[in-house]
Amino acid sequence: xxxLTHDELDxxxxxxxxxxxxxxxxxxxxxxxxxxxxxxxxxxxAKLSLGEFKLWFPIQxxxxxxxxxxxxxxxxxxxxxxxxxxxxxxxxxxxxxxxxPKRRITTEVLSISSTGLKMRCGAIQTEEFTLxxxxxxxxxxxxxxxxxxxxxxxxxxxxxxxxxxxxxREYIFGQHQKRFPELx
Numbered sequence: 001x002x003x004l005t006h007d008e009l010d011x012x013x014x015x016x017x018x019x020x021x022x023x024x025x026x027x028x029x030x031x032x033x034x035x036x037x038x039x040x041x042x043x044x045x046a047k048l049s050l051g052e053f054k055l056w057f058p059i060q061x062x063x064x065x066x067x068x069x070x071x072x073x074x075x076x077x078x079x080x081x082x083x084x085x086x087x088x089x090x091x092x093x094x095x096x097x098x099x100x101p102k103r104r105i106t107t108e109v110l111s112i113s114s115t116g117l118k119m120r121c122g123a124i125q126t127e128e129f130t131l132x133x134x135x136x137x138x139x140x141x142x143x144x145x146x147x148x149x150x151x152x153x154x155x156x157x158x159x160x161x162x163x164x165x166x167x168x169r170e171y172i173f174g175q176h177q178k179r180f181p182e183l184x
Contacts, residue, residue, distance in 0.1 A: 050183040053088065053176070054079040075170045077114060087113035090175050097133045098144075106133075110153060114169050117144070121154040132158075134171050140164040 048055040055076035061069040078088035089111045096109045098119055110118040117132075132140040141164055144156035160168070177184050 048076075050180075052080070052082050053180075053183070054081055074166055075173050077169055078173060078176045087115050088172065088176060089113040090172060093175075095135045099131045099133055101131060112172070114158070114165065114172055116147070116155060116157045118153055118155045121149065121152060132168070134167070138167060138171070140167055 048057075056079055057076045058074040060072045060074060062072055064070055080086055080088045090113070091111045093109055093112055096112060097106045098109055098117070099106045108120045110120070112118075130142050130144055132142050134140065140160060143159040145159060146154050146156050148155040158165075158168070
């Protein structure tokens, strides 16, 4: 096994400190993919425990002007550790609506997480373009894929692009902070 050069060690140190330590942009470009993969694997397993909850931080890499990859932590996903490990759900949210722009109708959301929701059925058809209306005029474009139905409700997976998913995670994380201030 070869020893790392000083430039390579500086580059790795810089990934953890946020400083541009390597002097050579060519070295940064050459090693960025490999180093980012190792860092990504390490951080993908990182979770912060808060009692019966864990926070999982999605990570994104953006290139700097010199070609270095900078890790950016996105808004955390709240994981409920009681029973099955799953995304934390908000039961009976009073400030969220699901709207079908095509049909100009709105339905009540009974519970929501960053990956799915439960709503009154009948009005909104799954697999059609839908708006999820959050407080302060935030609208998230989503599609819903039904996974369970009963007589008056439907549970559906949320399908959205990363930008809208991030907005939903921010909303849910904010609600979690309000409900459990003692954890923060």
